[in-house]
Amino acid sequence: MDESGLTIPSDLGRITVSPGAIAQIVGRVAAECYGVVGMSLRTPGPARDRVTRLLPKGKPSRGIVVRNVDGAVALDLYVVVAYGLNLTEVAATVRSQVAYEVERLTGLEVASVDVHIQDVKRTA
Amino acid sequence: MSDLETVRGLAHAALDSLELSRERIDDLNVYPVPDGDTGTNLTLTMRGVVEALDASTTTERPTLAREVTRAALMSARGNSGVILSQIVRGAADVLGAAEAVDAQSVARAFRGGSDEAYRAVRTPVEGTMLTVVRELAEAGETTPHLDPPGLLAFLVERGEEAVERTPEQLDVLRDAGVVDAGGAGLLELVRGLAAAAAGEPLAEPFARRYKPVDHEAVHHELSRYRYCTTFVVEGEGLDQDVLEDGLERLGDSLLVVGDPTALKIHVHTDDPGAALTLGTTAGTIEGVEIADMHRQTEQREERLLAALPGGAARSGVVAVVAGDGNRRLFEDLGAGEVVEGGQTMNPSTADLLSAIEAVAADEVVLLPNNSNVVMAAEQAARVAGRQVEVVRTESIPAGLAALVAFHGERSARENAAAMREALANLATGEVTIASRDASTHGVAVREGEYLALLDGTVVSSGAAFDEVARDLLERLLAEPRDVLTILRGHDAPPLNGLLDELTARHPELELDVHEGGQPHYHLLASAE
Numbered sequence: 001m002d003e004s005g006l007t008i009p010s011d012l013g014r015i016t017v018s019p020g021a022i023a024q025i026v027g028r029v030a031a032e033c034y035g036v037v038g039m040s041l042r043t044p045g046p047a048r049d050r051v052t053r054l055l056p057k058g059k060p061s062r063g064i065v066v067r068n069v070d071g072a073v074a075l076d077l078y079v080v081v082a083y084g085l086n087l088t089e090v091a092a093t094v095r096s097q098v099a100y101e102v103e104r105l106t107g108l109e110v111a112s113v114d115v116h117i118q119d120v121k122r123t124a
Numbered sequence: 125m126s127d128l129e130t131v132r133g134l135a136h137a138a139l140d141s142l143e144l145s146r147e148r149i150d151d152l153n154v155y156p157v158p159d160g161d162t163g164t165n166l167t168l169t170m171r172g173v174v175e176a177l178d179a180s181t182t183t184e185r186p187t188l189a190r191e192v193t194r195a196a197l198m199s200a201r202g203n204s205g206v207i208l209s210q211i212v213r214g215a216a217d218v219l220g221a222a223e224a225v226d227a228q229s230v231a232r233a234f235r236g237g238s239d240e241a242y243r244a245v246r247t248p249v250e251g252t253m254l255t256v257v258r259e260l261a262e263a264g265e266t267t268p269h270l271d272p273p274g275l276l277a278f279l280v281e282r283g284e285e286a287v288e289r290t291p292e293q294l295d296v297l298r299d300a301g302v303v304d305a306g307g308a309g310l311l312e313l314v315r316g317l318a319a320a321a322a323g324e325p326l327a328e329p330f331a332r333r334y335k336p337v338d339h340e341a342v343h344h345e346l347s348r349y350r351y352c353t354t355f356v357v358e359g360e361g362l363d364q365d366v367l368e369d370g371l372e373r374l375g376d377s378l379l380v381v382g383d384p385t386a387l388k389i390h391v392h393t394d395d396p397g398a399a400l401t402l403g404t405t406a407g408t409i410e411g412v413e414i415a416d417m418h419r420q421t422e423q424r425e426e427r428l429l430a431a432l433p434g435g436a437a438r439s440g441v442v443a444v445v446a447g448d449g450n451r452r453l454f455e456d457l458g459a460g461e462v463v464e465g466g467q468t469m470n471p472s473t474a475d476l477l478s479a480i481e482a483v484a485a486d487e488v489v490l491l492p493n494n495s496n497v498v499m500a501a502e503q504a505a506r507v508a509g510r511q512v513e514v515v516r517t518e519s520i521p522a523g524l525a526a527l528v529a530f531h532g533e534r535s536a537r538e539n540a541a542a543m544r545e546a547l548a549n550l551a552t553g554e555v556t557i558a559s560r561d562a563s564t565h566g567v568a569v570r571e572g573e574y575l576a577l578l579d580g581t582v583v584s585s586g587a588a589f590d591e592v593a594r595d596l597l598e599r600l601l602a603e604p605r606d607v608l609t610i611l612r613g614h615d616a617p618p619l620n621g622l623l624d625e626l627t628a629r630h631p632e633l634e635l636d637v638h639e640g641g642q643p644h645y646h647l648l649a650s651a652e
Contacts (some may be wrong), residue, residue: 020456031247032156034203038246082244084213086200093156093203100157 006068006108017106019066022073026064029101030077035090038080039063040118063118072111073102079115083122091115127185127225131192132177134320139170141316141326142309149312152305155252155296156203162305165202169209170313172199189220204306207241207253211310214240227275231264234279251294253306259286260314276318283311349375349392352415353399357387359407370402437532439539440485443523444471444493444501447642450520450611457527459491460484466494466520467644476504480512487511487536489543493523495580513540518580519552520642521609521650551603553578553596555613555647558585574646589617593647594625601630605651608633611640616647 005016030036039062063078075098081090099110125133142149142163149163176195182188193216196209214236222229238261241254248254263282270278290304291297297304319326357367362384371378375393393399396414403409441459445451446466454462461479465471480488488510492501495518505512513536517523529546530539558575569575569585576584576596584595600608608626612619619637626635640648 023456024458032245032249034207034245036246037244082210084197084210085206085244086197086209089200089202089206093206096159097156097203 006071006073006106008107017108019068022066022075022102022106022108023064025102025105026066026075026077026098027062029098030064030079030094033090033094033097035081035085036079036094037082037121038119040078040080040116069111072109073106074111075102075113077113077115078118080119080121081117083120087117087120091117126183127188128177128180128182130225131188132174134317135170135174135177135192137320137326138313138316139167139174141312141319142167142170144326145309145312149305149309152302152308154300154302155294155304156249161202162204162309165205166208166306166309166313168201169196169199169205172196173212175199185222186220189216192216204253204309207244207306208310208313210241210244211237211257214238225272227270227272228268230272230275231261231268234264235261237261249294251290251292251297252304253310255290255293256283256286256304256307256310259283260310273318273321273323276314276321280311280315280318283314287311349394350416351394351396352390352392353396353413354388354390355400355403355409355412357389357403357407357409358385360385362387362406367402367406371399374398374402437485438534439487439489439532439536440483441489441491441527441530442476442479442483443491443527444476444497445520445523446644447520447611447614447640449639449641453524453611453638453640454527457524458530458532459527460488465497466642467496470494470496470500473500473503473507476500477508480504480508480510485532488513489530489536489539490514491517491523491526493517493520511536513537515540515543515547517547519554519648519650520611520640521552521648522547522550524609525550525650525652550650550652551579551600551605552648552650553583553600554645554649555589555593555596556645589646590622593619593622596647597622597626597649600649600651601633606634607636607652609636609638609650609652611638611642611645611648613646613648614641614643619647 005018006022008015008017027039030039065076065078067074067076077094077098079094081087094115095113099113102108102110146163146167149166150160153160153162173192173195176191180188180191182191193213196212200206200209215233217240218233218236219225219229222232234257238254238257241257242248245254260279260283263279264275267275267278287303287307290307291302294304316326364380364384364387367387367389368378368380371380371389371391371393374395375391378392379388379390381388389399389403391399400409400412437460440461441454442461442463443454443459444463444465445454445459446464446469451462451464460483463471463475463479465475476490480490488508490501490505490512492498492514498514498516498518501514501516505514515526517526525546526543529542531542534542553576555574555576558569558571558573560571562569564582567582567585569582573585573587574589574592575582576592578596578599583599584592586592597608610619610623623635623637626633642648
């Protein structure tokens with residue numbers, strides 16, 4: 001696993017996009033995805049393995065892990081979905097929306113988008 | 125007629141109406157992903173409901189409502205199908221519990237559907253199916269005197285207006301010259317309900333009022349090419365296939381329509397010149413339009429890219445931070461400039477000034493993150509050559525909490541106000557080593573022992589780090605809190621045991637633990 005920036009070759013030099021920047025885009029897109037009511041900090045495993053780079057509540061990039069797999073973007077999203085929705089369809093929609101916007105806005109290839117539904121919540 | 129028969133009839137009509145417009149709705153689909161399947165998804169979702177109703181034998185209204193809800197949930201396809209299933213749930217909840225199905229309860233069903241649909245999304249995007257269902261609910265509430273068929277007919281009219289307004293509400297629709305596909309689909313569904321309720325046949329499939337989908341809609345397909353090129357070739361005996369073959373090699377989104385005397389060409393390519401050359405080889409060309417697609421989508425991109433650190437920002441952040449891990453955290457959260465400093469190495473006013481000047485934005489918010497730095501920060505703000513707001517954060521966790529409320533597209537003053545508000549409900553704490561013997565606030569402190577402070581006040585002291593830290597963290601959680609952020613210091617003992625205990629005692633708490641790497645403070649924490 002490589003967590004360095006992702007590189008887009010161009011005629012005038014290399015353009016590097018940091019994982020943090022990609023995570024911010026993903027966060028904004030995820031917030032608009034229908035069915036997603038939150039991002040989760042909870043990742044599986046005991047507390048000591050949770051010394052993560054996931055970010056504080058309210059910031060768009062919370063619950064998003066960006067990895068560089070042979071120059072393409074691999075994404076993991078930890079999401080909370082509204083109660084009573086078809087989870088398979090919500091996950092599929094999140095995946096296609098996120099992949100579409102990241103490819104369109106960064107020009108980087110998206111290798112994978114893994115959507116982890118961490119919780120289902122009733123919202124008032 | 126029984127409830128089941130009535131609902132069956134309505135659902136069949138809604139499905140038929142959707143089927144009639146399915147392809148047109150597919151063509152409208154440019155948002156959120158232009159994959160052209162909205163009409164198909166809505167139709168498949170509705171078909172699942174119809175099949176469940178055809179198989180049902182229930183005579184109980186509440187059971188019927190539950191069956192419809194479940195069928196919509198199970199058969200939901202795609203984004204629009206999921207939204208439809210929520211609308212159906214909300215409406216069925218109301219009608220299942222209604223004493224009588226009259227205009228009032230139908231209006232309440234639309235309200236229920238709208239409210240339920242909005243419940244399942246954090247940031248609703250307007251100009252979509254959500255807007256249309258909400259406007260239908262609002263329209264229904266203004267007309268208490270109608271009977272159900274009258275109400276539905278009225279809602280179809282209001283729905284048409286709502287759908288036509290969607291391009292004004294969502295840029296990507298306006299740029300593509302289309303109305304929202306999901307909203308249009310919902311309208312067709314209501315049109316079917318209205319026809320069935322009135323006992324009338326379905327109207328002609330394509331409402332003439334809509335502008336047909338044209339070339340513009342293809343612009344939002346994922347294209348690798350930059351220029352959208354359109355022109356007309358005129359001549360005699362033009363061979364459409366030959367032109368298509370040549371153009372296909374230059375790009376994508378190719379469309380060649382017309383007859384042997386005039387062909388309209390549309391192609392996305394990086395080489396519009398070569399496309400025009402192919403045209404002039406076949407005949408004479410006119411009506412040439414070359415549009416830069418990168419510019420066409422700029423607005424929406426700007427909105428999304430405003431999230432990037434330093435991306436076209438109105439204001440930026442300068443933060444004073446100690447510790448490599450903390451520096452990375454601040455940078456990841458969008459701080460434009462980070463100045464090394466803290467308790468014992470206060471940055472000078474000059475250091476702060478050069479950081480302020482280096483920020484790539486018009487205005488600056490300055491986070492001192494230590495009480496010893498606040499004065500230098502305010503001094504720097506006064507003499508800086510640009511608008512600088514100081515948010516008087518006295519610890520690194522407070523700075524992080526403030527930074528979370530920062531948005532580059534807002535002015536420094538607006539940001540400062542939002543950031544101060546974010547700090548209002550924050551409790552912060554730290555564990556450090558006492559530099560001398562003392563007795564403060566009833567706590568006896570001995571030099572060299574661990575010392576815990578809560579919001580700047582000494583709360584406990586002792587030789588064992590775990591005990592002092594545990595005491596501090598429990599005090600931070602004395603009030604109910606959602607998130608506990610911990611920044612581990614550069615020479616801090618391992619936190620594993622403490623974190624496992626915390627998780628066991630507070631199962632609902634979200635723990636956000638980072639290797640802060642700061643000197644002097646073995647542990648910095650905040651709770652919100």
